[in-house]
Amino acid sequence: MIRFEQANVTYAGGVSAMRNLDLEIADGEFVVIVGLSGAGKSTLIRAVNGLVPLTSGNLDVNGHDVPNLDRKGRRALRSEVGMIFQGFNLVDRTTVLNNVLMGRLHQVPTWRTLIGKYPQADIDIAARALDRVEIVDRAYVRATNLSGGQRQRVGIARALAQEPKIILADEPVASLDPPTSHVVMKYLQQISRELGITTIVNLHFLDLATAYADRIIGLRDGELVFDGPGSAADENTFRDIYGRSLTADDTMAKQAAL
Numbered sequence: 001m002i003r004f005e006q007a008n009v010t011y012a013g014g015v016s017a018m019r020n021l022d023l024e025i026a027d028g029e030f031v032v033i034v035g036l037s038g039a040g041k042s043t044l045i046r047a048v049n050g051l052v053p054l055t056s057g058n059l060d061v062n063g064h065d066v067p068n069l070d071r072k073g074r075r076a077l078r079s080e081v082g083m084i085f086q087g088f089n090l091v092d093r094t095t096v097l098n099n100v101l102m103g104r105l106h107q108v109p110t111w112r113t114l115i116g117k118y119p120q121a122d123i124d125i126a127a128r129a130l131d132r133v134e135i136v137d138r139a140y141v142r143a144t145n146l147s148g149g150q151r152q153r154v155g156i157a158r159a160l161a162q163e164p165k166i167i168l169a170d171e172p173v174a175s176l177d178p179p180t181s182h183v184v185m186k187y188l189q190q191i192s193r194e195l196g197i198t199t200i201v202n203l204h205f206l207d208l209a210t211a212y213a214d215r216i217i218g219l220r221d222g223e224l225v226f227d228g229p230g231s232a233a234d235e236n237t238f239r240d241i242y243g244r245s246l247t248a249d250d251t252m253a254k255q256a257a258l
């Protein structure tokens with residue numbers, strides 16, 4: 001479903017953030033990407049929906065030849081890919097339901113969204129998405145009145161309302177406390193399993209990565225240095241990926257105990 005072949009990304013300024021990447025991710029996999037800050041995790045995620053262009057190599061996503069897409073093709077690709085952000089990216093002054101309906105923007109004609117008239121079928125899809133993350137009772141609350149964990153659940157519902165084939169989550173729990181982070185990770189895992197949505201998550205904390213990942217991809221200086229099941233990754237694996245000893249900052253449970 002997602003296939004990188006000898007893919008490279010070199011940014012203006014000369015930083016190589018992806019080096020000769022060969023990687024296949026099958027339908028429905030739940031993949032966690034780990035690596036030090038600057039290792040290229042965001043670059044990999046953003047390449048999947050064409051936000052970061054490859055400098056060379058091939059990338060196929062759901063049959064889309066990503067490096068060679070025209071504007072229409074890029075729009076089609078992005079309609080199949082839901083994004084979840086570290087900072088949630090909600091519109092605070094409007095309701096939870098309206099935020100989730102924004103996930104339908106790819107499918108609904110612009111004039112309807114401009115006058116705020118979504119078809120009932122779209123409202124039903126949005127409500128079902130809110131129900132999946134157990135927050136449908138907050139549908140008419142303004143987003144600004146939610147806690148961080150609730151906001152991220154709305155972020156997940158918005159991505160789900162898009163009815164995506166792929167979900168990309170860039171550090172989705174970086175702004176959350178440990179119990180809330182686990183709740184958010186559980187929803188992501190459950191949604192991937194039950195709906196068969198391929199999910200790629202960038203994570204900073206290694207204990208979260210091993211707890212939830214079917215598969216862990218380790219990056220170092222833009223290179224893939226580990227690819228294996230979450231259960232196969234131990235402290236030595238992470239030391240190899242990071243190229244240094246682990247610290248309390250690398251583990252959510254240890255950091256919380258400080």
Ligand SMILES: Nc1ncnc2c1ncn2[C@@H]1O[C@H](COP(=O)(O)OP(=O)(O)OP(=O)(O)O)[C@@H](O)[C@H]1O
Nearest residue numbers: 011012013015017036037038039040041042043044
């Ligand atoms: N738009 C850009 N222009 C130039 N260099 C960039 C750009 N985006 C990222 N980089 C550089 O590419 C490298 C990889 O960055 P990337 O954000 O992919 O890493 P990351 O593993 O996600 O790190 P972090 O967790 O800090 O976001 C870094 O050295 C970064 O400074």
